[in-house]
Amino acid sequence: MRVALYSYWRSSSAWRVRIGLHLKGIAFDYHPVDLRQGVQFSTEHRARNAMSQVPVLEVEEGGTTHHLAQSMAILEFLDERFPAPMLLPGDAYDRARVRALAEHVNSGIQPFQNQAPQKWLRARAEGLEKEWVRHWIATGLAGLEEAVKRGAGRFSHGDAVTLADAFLVPQLYGARRFGVGLEPYPTLVRIEAACREVEAFRRAEPAAQPDAPRDST
Ligand SMILES: N[C@@H](CCC(=O)N[C@@H](CS)C(=O)NCC(=O)O)C(=O)O
Known part of the structure; x- marks a missing residue:
């Protein structure tokens, strides 16, 4: 393969x-x-x-x-x-929770920050797209903070890395990039720090990619 x-x-x-x-x-x-x-x-x-x-x-x-x-x-x-290692847990209820946390990001936050809707908005009202992105990220992260808190351990779902963490970490980078303050989301920020201790997460970071500009850190 x-x-x-x-x-x-x-x-x-x-x-x-x-x-x-x-x-x-x-x-x-x-x-x-x-x-x-x-x-x-x-x-x-x-x-x-x-x-x-x-x-x-x-x-x-x-x-x-x-x-x-x-x-x-x-x-x-x-x-x-x-x-x-499995990124989805063995129990069906746990699996549903992890998928739901990932979907909070996948369908509830990230689509709003995509280039295509931003471009569409900018063409109609210059500057509005930034406000729009910040609004949806902040609202989405507020919901995610509450949802994650209910079952978090070291990571989003207990003490093992799951799919939910793979969705969370890039979304927090996106929040910073668009100027969304992360103070209201202490659980998410704590889990992000735990993920950063895992080598696989560090290797996946934008600045470590071959197409990243040299000054991207
Ligand atoms: N739900 C899709 C989202 C994919 C997506 O939005 N990709 C973005 C980059 S993060 C993209 O290719 N955008 C191109 C564009 O907006 O023109 C997934 O999870 O793969």
Whole structure:
């Protein structure tokens, strides 16, 4: 099996997958897709992902090349094919909780900060897009803080890293990037610090990627 990731250094969704790949010790080729230059809209990339987005996980196996889209689906695929360490817990209720925490970010926060809606808003009211992004991140993180608090240990769900942490860490980076203060979310910030002690999380950080600008730290 050969694995390659189509990624962009600062993409929070691609970052989630990088965390999963590193946690599981899966070797992969890194193919940058420059979202600033619009490479996601090229014919080649659209053939890999009809939504013109990253991440895309390319998996070559048994003579077939698969292009997997959507970070949640990719991470679940990785959990099925490379079970150690599992990112989803064994118990169905625990699994539902971890998926829900990940979805808070995946469908409740990140889509609002994406380039496409920002561009759409900016074209109608210059500057409004920044207010919009900050509003949805702050509101979403408030809900996430409450939800995580109810079952957190060292990490979002007890004391083992799960999928929920792979979604949380990139989202907090996004919050800082857009100028959202993190003081109201002490549990989330504490878990982020615990994640940063794990090498796989450090290897997945934007500044550690080959397409990151030199001054990106
Ligand atoms: N739900 C998707 C979201 C993917 C996504 O939003 N990717 C962003 C980068 S984080 C992207 O490619 N944006 C390109 C654009 O807005 O033009 C996932 O989890 O993979």
